[in-house]
Amino acid sequence: MRQLPPLSALRAFEAAARHLSFKRAAEELGVTPTAISHQIRQLEELLGVRLFERRTRQVLITPEGQLLYPVLRDGFDAFAKALDALTARPSRHVLTLSATTAFTARWLVPRIAAFREANPGTDLRLHASDAPVDFRSGVADAAIRYGRGPYPGLVTEELFSDRFAPVCSPRLGMRRKEDLRSRALLHFEWRRVDRDTPTWRLWFERAGLRGPRRHGRDDLHRREPRAPGGARGTGHRAAEPATR
DNA sequence: GCTATCGTACTTGATAAGAC
DNA sequence: GTCTTATCAAGTACGATAGC
Structure with a gap:
């Protein structure tokens, strides 16, 4: 059985890493920046690693985050393609x-x-x-x-x-x-x-x-x-x- | 044994205030 | 302007209990 973090946390991290901004990630996902912060904090605690380096008005992705990001990006892309294929009707x-x-x-x-x-x-x-x-x-x-x-x-x-x-x-x-x-x-x-x-x-x-x-x-x-x-x-x- | 109801704990997300 | 933290509200999950 897979032991995975909450999908919402992974989604929040993927969006924040792509935009390098909690705010823009929140806009994309339709939540507040606070929610993104919560989700990522929870994910970091769960994994035991820091995924972002918080700076003043800026977030930078850490080397651990850079390892995780492309995997999640490709995974969500695969989700999107599979769902498109599932719902598309010729x-x-x-x-x-x-x-x-x-x-x-x-x-x-x-x-x-x-x-x-x-x-x-x-x-x-x-x-x-x-x-x-x-x-x-x-x-x-x-x-x-x-x-x-x-x-x-x-x-x-x-x-x-x-x-x-x-x-x-x-x-x-x-x-x-x-x-x-x-x-x-x-x-x-x-x-x-x-x-x-x-x-x-x-x-x-x-x-x-x-x-x-x-x-x-x-x-x-x-x-x-x-x-x-x-x-x-x-x-x-x-x-x-x-x-x- | 099954189902419905209720209470508690947890999760999620918003608001407000503050730091930088 | 952006992010963090504290606090609160709403929703959800789950277990206990009662009624059939």
Whole structure:
């Protein structure tokens, strides 16, 4: 077990030796010169050696004090560095990325490990939601959504494009593309339709066929996923870096 | 045995006065 | 102006005691 003098006394001595003044040491430590005098006197009695030579309006460090001073100076420097390292927290960038639940589960999550390895200084937070993203609320820094844009006030970048093709079960016995006209079709409910919107009508047009017959309730309808910021669109997914 | 309370001793630091 | 010494006040540590 270590037998050490009071830390306050050692601290007072180190400050007084550095300044060669009880007064300035007291100012540094936030105590009175008397307290410094007490502390050093106590330390001298404890050690049995004189650390300072008191002169009129002046103190000089003794040879014994000169032996002790550099040891304490280096020790307190080491304390300060250790405490700085202990309390310092590296600044980390946090990126909150919003994406649809399906895209998050199937595409983003399997790639998290690679992202963290490539960006060790960035903490990635995923916000899985099919709802529109309001960037003003701070819920996300960027979002991946299905849509065509443009989205006013946001910066978009196309990540992927879709290819649309008819798919059906072999049990339906369809052999020709014309056979699709007589079948119930799955329709998206696009909120904004223009000449490039991937509708069945466009597909039949590109295939050189007359439009599909409407089957009413027999057709299956699926709502278009929403784009970021409440914008609607078709054609590509878009990623919006933060505009904040 | 554990916890709370009280009294005593010690530590720390401030004030005042004086020396140099 | 700076440091020392005497004195005092406040805080802290620790042991004794009482109550549960």
